[in-house]
């Protein structure tokens with residue numbers, strides 16, 4: 001995948017410019033705060049020279065009032081600044097998160113085949129965090145800091161141009177060090193997001209695969225992989241910490257050096273006590289923002305690194321390309337034709353080769369064949385999850401690759417091997433494809449799928465919570481919930497991947513019954529493992545090495561004593 005880089009111009013246009021009003025107010029507040037902040041250092045000179053040295057207390061109340069008012073203004077502006085900008089920054093983070101998640105959901109299934117779920121979680125949740133520093137106080141502080149530094153320099157020059165020159169020299173050295181340090185830090189930050197995503201991704205996989213890990217006694221292996229990942233992250237943070245702390249310490253050292261020099265020079269330049277104090281104070285006020293700027297600089301670097309990775313997702317083309325998928329289809333009959341369809345997941349490695357067949361409206365097509373022969377791929381193509389590399393698939397005569405996915409998929413239903421049930425009540429799980437279905441429709445689906453057979457035994461019935469924190473359903477029960485869901489959604493085209501696991505005979509007969517109801521009147525592609533399903537099929541396609549080796553009905557194929565007969569007798573024996 002090509003690496004996207006976010007430019008300053010892009011960020012300015014999409015993030016900063018739309019918030020210009022708010023940022024301008026922020027800037028104004030920062031200027032007021034900075035100006036107020038300069039009052040106390042300024043006040044040191046009149047305090048020393050006019051009040052303390054001359055013992056003239058008349059001006060004291062006035063001066064103290066001025067300083068108190070300045071401090072008050074500083075506090076209030078700080079509060080308003082944080083409130084305005086930080087809240088806006090957090091709002092922006094949530095908006096960005098939502099748009100990244102929305103874009104993710106529009107990406108093709110193929111994209112997810114090549115990505116770790118945990119790494120994507122990290123992208124949606126962590127990578128957008130950086131913008132906090134762009135809109136939040138970071139950017140405004142940077143500008144405010146520069147302003148304060150400039151005003152302080154003007155004051156310094158006013159007191160003593162030569163001594164100012166002496167202060168600026170170590171500061172320039174500091175500037176060079178800072179720039180060099182950033183050059184080192186920037187790639188480190190880029191790398192950090194990637195490592196975090198990798199480590200999070202692996203951890204998520206570990207947690208999902210707990211049964212396999214424990215079953216193979218592979219805990220040590222996982223611990224080792226995670227430790228290595230965390231260590232890599234630590235080394236990365238250490239690298240950036242070394243650079244940032246070097247910047248801060250060299251800043252402190254150079255400021256100290258400048259102070260010592262000023263002490264020495266103040267005698268030479270005949271400064272009053274007030275001048276000396278005021279000069280020192282302004283110097284601190286000039287240096288502080290510069291040191292602070294180096295911090296903000298690293299924050300902004302981090303923000304850009306995060307946005308780069310976010311941009312990479314946002315630039316990945318979505319599956320529902322509005323320029324080619326222009327046909328919005330109404331209710332379909334479900335006549336699906338594969339015409340010389342070939343497919344490859346990876347270029348050059350053909351998985352399906354010239355597959356042609358017709359699935360008549362409402363008919364059941366059973367896909368049988370050894371594992372890896374291409375059954376799931378055919379089902380994926382019929383579901384529009386994949387697109388043919390050559391050849392064409394038509395739905396009621398319309399080329400599926402030109403059909404708006406929304407209009408097709410709203411008429412599609414899937415029941416997969418280990419179906420996706422989420423944390424929630426059984427009712428919510430069944431209503432999932434059609435949250436607004438009526439109570440009657442729900443009850444019908446529950447009956448037709450024999451979900452009521454076990455739900456009625458639960459105290460809370462359909463309101464029973466299933467999943468991690470609730471009741472654990474058996475394999476057969478989970479399948480029945482999945483079937484109820486599909487019945488409720490009433491699709492025209494159905495993709496069914498029968499579970500291979502053996503169920504007890506009672507569950508088996510309930511499922512057979514409910515599948516019969518489910519398939520009735522719908523064009524069904526079933527990756528079949530049950531003989532009962534296969535016998536019912538209007539057409540059996542025997543898939544071998546990505547091609548249709550045989551086709552026909554059960555009895556015909558048995559009679560032919562070919563590939564199907566072999567598969568069938570082999571299965572019957574076990």
Ligand code: ADP
Nearest residue numbers: 113345346351370371372373374375376377378
């Ligand atoms: P079946 O469902 O019959 O077991 P599949 O359709 O899943 O077979 O797989 C057909 C071939 O495609 C296999 O050789 C498999 O290795 C390959 N394949 C399946 N999914 C992917 C994928 N996401 N990326 C690359 N190759 C794949």
